[in-house]
Amino acid sequence: MLLGAPAHAQTAAPATVVALTARTPELSTFHKLVQQAGLNASLEGSGPVTVFAPTNDAFKAVPAAAxxxxxxxxxxxxxxxxxxxxxxxxxxxxxxxxxxxxxVNGAQITASKAGDFVTVDEGLVTQADLVAGNGVVHVIDRVLMPAVKK
Structure with a gap:
């Protein structure tokens, strides 16, 4: 803490997970796609929700066709x-x-913990427990893809 800074000067948690992703530069692609998909309303609700948000680099690693x-x-x-x-x-x-x-769409994913490492399916949590007013965001290094229904 800086000397002379009031104790209440700490940054308040963003109101929603959408607001949190909006102000996190490495999640700008995820945030943009949430807007494009029209999911911001459901992620701005009272929640609570947990979001495993892929980084911009994770989206860059997705094949161009996908x-x-x-x-x-x-x-x-x-x-x-x-x-x-x-x-x-x-x-x-x-x-x-x-x-x-x-x-939220009824699919199963697996979160695992080994020591300090947390994974979700094939994605490694690189930043955990970013708290918003309506939930928690964990930053992951991979885009998770659901099974394609035939």
């Missing part, structure tokens, strides 16, 4: 983004060795 499909197929985009959202506020400390989680 990103093209996301940009042209609004339902697929919603499905992929919803696959990163779990009901309830789940902090990293509450994740067990293998925790089966149900996403």
């Amino acid at each position: 990103m093209d499909k996301l940009s042209k197929d609004p339902e697929w985009l919603k499905s992929v983004l919803s696959y990163h959202v779990v009901p309830g506020a789940l902090k990293a400390g509450n994740i067990n060795a293998n925790s089966a989680l149900t996403t």
Whole structure:
């Protein structure tokens, strides 16, 4: 703490997970896609929700054909983004060795913890427990893709 700075000068948590992603530079692609998919209203609700938000670099690693499909197929985009959202506020400390989680679109993902490392399916949590008024955001290094329904 800086000398002379009032104790209450700490930055308040953003009101929503959407506001949190908006002010986190490495999540700008995720934030833009949430807006494009029209999911901001559901992520600005009272929650609580847990969002596993891929970084900009994670989106850059997605094959061009898959990103093209996301940009042209609004339902697929919603499905992929919803696959990163779990009901309830789940902090990293509450994740067990293998925790089966149900996403908001009904799919199953697995969160695992080994020592200080937390993974979600194939994604590594690089920044945990970013708290917003309506939930928690964990930054991950990979875009999670749901199984394609036939």
